[in-house]
Amino acid sequence: MTDKPTGGHDGPYEAPIKVTGFTVLPEWIDYNGHMNVGFYGVAFDRALDVVMDDHLGIGAAFVAEAEQGPYVLQSHMQFLREVKEGEPFYFLYRLLDRDAKRGHYFGEMFSGVDDALCATQEALFMNVSHETGRSAAYPDWAQERMARMVADHAGLPKPQQIGQNIGIRRKA
Template identity: 40%
Template sequence: MAKNVHTLTLLHQQPVLSEWIDYNRHMNVAYYVLIFDQSLDVFLDDIGLTREYRDSSNCTVYVLETHVTYIQEVHEGDLLDIYIRVLDCDEKRMHLFLEMRHHEKGFLAATSEQMIMHLDKTGPSAAPMPGFLQSKLEERKREFASVPFPKQSGAVIGIRRKK
């Protein structure tokens, strides 16, 4: 994965497809989630949590929680860059932050913060990741350890009242 000037690592690129456009003439919210999910698959493969690993270990991951922010609309044909950062991890979980940016214009279109759990499929129940996965996650976490968390991370949803 290539480093970027942002506080995340370039992970994936995806053009906005015509069938993803809604009645407002921009990409429907469901497809933001789809792109983030497909990008997550790229990341998991990159750290070694591949289909082969999942089949041979009888383990997988589930997304426990996700928080998506929609910041600026994108349109048919726009090329999107997806960036990722490991905010935190432990033996069973990974806390990830993804950004979706317009490739040509560079603006932030959306973010996705995710909590992911490693599971033994026989339960399914939470299970520690093998050392090689934990090491990869720790390495990714250290890449940006000195950089503050993105401002959208840890956001709480609610109506902000004026005083």
């Protein structure tokens, strides 16, 4: 366990946090001529790494030091508009909730061409000890940062995609 932060900052946190600098790579294109569904997960994960490293300080440096780190337990993505090869895109992230071991976040992916919402991801992560393979409480400083981020993001309007069920909608 690390008693001192290995990175990130104590806030205040941008509401939401904007993560930029992404472009659809040629190898991410599928036979339909747009970004393959699997690479949306890769893109969301890379952007989440920025939030974990640069803001909360519970990313790669923390994992190396503490031998524990965030594992995604559940993820729900919605694909709202296709993106094409070479198209720039960016993300907006918010932390919805947290406890000593877990965090619940929502990310939105936007086109860098016209700012259209292209995809969303809602996920739950948990801190896991690499030694035991079991959940572990984050250190106090990380819990305090997560609580601050939740508070800083609490006033944001709730997107309709948060908490959506999956299934075929039928008219009555």
